[in-house]
Amino acid sequence: xxxxxxxxxxxxxxxxxxxxxxxxxxxxxxxxxxxxxxxxxxxxxxxxxxxxxxxxxxxxxxxxxxxxxxxxxxxxxxxxxxxxxxxxxxxxxxxxxxxxxxxxxxxxxxxxxxxxxxxxxxxxxxxxxxxxxxxxxxxxxxxxxxxxxxxxxxxxxxxxxxxxxxxxxxxxxxxxxxxxxxxxxxxxxxxxxxxxxxxxxxxxxxxxxxxxxxxxxxxxxxxxxxxxxxxxxx
Amino acid sequence: xxxxxxxxxxxxxxxxxxxxxxxxxxxxxxxxxxxxxxxxxxxxxxxxxxxxxxxxxxxxxxxxxxxxxxxxxxxxxxxxxxxxxxxxxxxxxxxxxxxxxxxxxxxxxxxxxxxxxxxxxxxxxxxxxxxxxxxxxxxxxxxxxxxxxxxxxxxxxxxxxxxxxxxxxxxxxxxxxxxxxxxxxxxxxxxxxxxxxxxxxxxxxxxxxxxxxxxxxxxxxxxxxxxxxxxxxxxxxxxxxxxxxxxxxxxxxxxxxxxxxxxxxxxxxxxxxxxxxxxxxxxxxxxxxxxxxxxxxxxxxxxxxxxxxxxxxxxxxxxxxxxxxxxxxxxxxxxxxxxxxxxxxxxxxxxxxxxxxxxxxxxxxxxxxxxxxxxxxxxxxxxxxxxxxxxxxxxxxxxxxxxxxxxxxxxxxxxxxxxxxxxxxxxxxxxxxxxxxxxxxxxxxxxxxxxxxxxxxxxxxxxxxxxxxxxxxxxxxx
Numbered sequence: 001x002x003x004x005x006x007x008x009x010x011x012x013x014x015x016x017x018x019x020x021x022x023x024x025x026x027x028x029x030x031x032x033x034x035x036x037x038x039x040x041x042x043x044x045x046x047x048x049x050x051x052x053x054x055x056x057x058x059x060x061x062x063x064x065x066x067x068x069x070x071x072x073x074x075x076x077x078x079x080x081x082x083x084x085x086x087x088x089x090x091x092x093x094x095x096x097x098x099x100x101x102x103x104x105x106x107x108x109x110x111x112x113x114x115x116x117x118x119x120x121x122x123x124x125x126x127x128x129x130x131x132x133x134x135x136x137x138x139x140x141x142x143x144x145x146x147x148x149x150x151x152x153x154x155x156x157x158x159x160x161x162x163x164x165x166x167x168x169x170x171x172x173x174x175x176x177x178x179x180x181x182x183x184x185x186x187x188x189x190x191x192x193x194x195x196x197x198x199x200x201x202x203x204x205x206x207x208x209x210x211x212x213x214x215x216x217x218x219x220x221x222x223x224x225x226x227x228x229x230x231x232x233x234x
Numbered sequence: 235x236x237x238x239x240x241x242x243x244x245x246x247x248x249x250x251x252x253x254x255x256x257x258x259x260x261x262x263x264x265x266x267x268x269x270x271x272x273x274x275x276x277x278x279x280x281x282x283x284x285x286x287x288x289x290x291x292x293x294x295x296x297x298x299x300x301x302x303x304x305x306x307x308x309x310x311x312x313x314x315x316x317x318x319x320x321x322x323x324x325x326x327x328x329x330x331x332x333x334x335x336x337x338x339x340x341x342x343x344x345x346x347x348x349x350x351x352x353x354x355x356x357x358x359x360x361x362x363x364x365x366x367x368x369x370x371x372x373x374x375x376x377x378x379x380x381x382x383x384x385x386x387x388x389x390x391x392x393x394x395x396x397x398x399x400x401x402x403x404x405x406x407x408x409x410x411x412x413x414x415x416x417x418x419x420x421x422x423x424x425x426x427x428x429x430x431x432x433x434x435x436x437x438x439x440x441x442x443x444x445x446x447x448x449x450x451x452x453x454x455x456x457x458x459x460x461x462x463x464x465x466x467x468x469x470x471x472x473x474x475x476x477x478x479x480x481x482x483x484x485x486x487x488x489x490x491x492x493x494x495x496x497x498x499x500x501x502x503x504x505x506x507x508x509x510x511x512x513x514x515x516x517x518x519x520x521x522x523x524x525x526x527x528x529x530x531x532x533x534x535x536x537x538x539x540x541x542x543x544x545x546x547x548x549x550x551x552x553x554x555x556x557x558x559x560x561x562x563x564x565x566x567x568x569x570x571x572x573x574x575x576x577x578x579x580x581x582x583x584x585x586x587x588x589x590x591x592x593x594x595x596x597x598x599x600x601x602x603x604x605x606x607x608x609x610x611x612x613x614x615x616x617x618x619x620x621x622x623x624x625x626x627x628x629x630x631x632x633x634x635x636x637x638x639x640x641x642x643x644x645x646x647x648x649x650x651x652x653x654x655x656x657x658x659x660x661x662x663x664x665x666x667x668x669x670x671x672x673x674x675x676x677x678x679x680x681x682x683x684x685x686x687x688x689x690x691x692x693x694x695x696x697x698x699x700x701x702x703x704x705x706x707x708x709x710x711x712x
Contacts, residue, residue: 041711045710048412048415048710050412050415050710050711051709051710051711069418069420070418070419070420071418073416073417074418076416078413080412080413082409083413084408084412085410085413086242086245086246086408086410088246088249088250089242089246093242093245097238097241097242098414098417101235101238101414101417101419102417102418129249
């Protein structure tokens, strides 16, 4: 579960995020929409405790991320726009490292390979250096890291931008599986189509303010685009 | 947690090959440095052996000459007569007093290539003991040989910085920092884990290579005092490495780019290793200048002229002070000897103030360096390493002190022989005073070195504290 309570961030007098309250239950996929600079990444960074909130609190499974940074991160997985891994190590070695850092469990090599396989990494790629991977392959390693960790909450920052439609579709399927497994997912994205397909709720942000929240099941794709564009007009 | 960070760092470094390149470079530099130091020590030892051989040959020759003169086969003039104690004590049996290289001398040439390590000593005045013309040249004190100490003071920090300047910044630039910190890991754990592992690697490697090189260059670690000195040496290098790693973490903690870090750290290196030592050197020389060599020579010339003019008064006064010589005044050679002794005595007395100023100023210089060496870890390391290798001013002054004592003993030995106009026999030659160098007590070296070590440790802790402070405010995002 992810929860923001009056969460805000101001950079030397300029608000990047106006007080935001938000609750994402297990199994929900919440898509944050908005132009660049709307405050989507700021929200995610606040949940990651990468930046300190000016006011309010961010909770992961009920744990305050500022007060209990390590405990909250144990329940959290993060997939940025570019899953950046150690280039000179193999996908397997990367997974092994991040899993060892994040999980209390220790996995055998076979189990780790299974995670990569489930995430859709082509057979044989696991033991190749990451520097030879495509972006889609790296995102899959990111998914494998998240599922190995058994994360209760996922933070995704434009994870599908730059992926081809097929890779993007595969990614959505993986996301769906994690969500069905009971994870609360917060995803910042520009992809309205993807938001409608995978999201259970969408929030439209502008200039650091939440403008509207919609349930995707209540809208058609065209409606979503119309509402979004309406909010984007100044 | 720490184990995982270290294992991952190890895998990355191994795959990156930078560790191997730096390790190999370190091995080559250390090997070359130790080789150079070893060559210099062997040269000194060879020189001392040759001197000892020359002296032994000379003494044998004196003994055979005494025998042939006694047998009437030769009739040398009295000033060259091997039975004349003045001729023997003043020239023929001149004794080499020497300071053999200390056990670890091969590791740091230090100032041992500027300062004399042996003197040919006789009844002549003490001023010839001073090789002071070198002491005035500031370039000598700045430049050093390419020895292990040079590698450690100047190059070792650069290797450390090459391995640590982008410790965190590269992870930030590559995007792996965000991935890592989205796991339950503190930034501090990551930074110290990586720095600690790399430090351990470099220190283990350099200790191992130094040990191998030390043994290969012929250093005998089982010699008296050698192993505690070597252990202190390792401790000093470790503390110096720790300082530079901590400095690198501190600069990284400011959250700038790798390129900025590299420039900042290069600036720190320049300041601590080159600028501060050079400034201190210049300041010390300006505040406590030693009198020039010309001044000393001038004082001696004036004194010499004076003495020649007042020869007869001097003689009278000298005989008053040394009534035992009065009996010998009828012998012309004995008269000459006594007159010379009187002149030497007076010359010593006249030149003494200038010599004392020399010594005083050197002491002040040393005291000032000792006080301000805490300004730069590089100066601390240099003073400690030269001290442990026994190639600094301290051991040299200890040697000078012993030499002066011996010189006095030599004179005391010969004066009664001259006064009584004794004719020397081979037995006299066999029982001449011999000089044996005695090491400065280890306690003194230990005290000075541990003070430097404490200073280094403090600098490292200070840098680490700054790092910890800055790491807490590290901008992970943006």
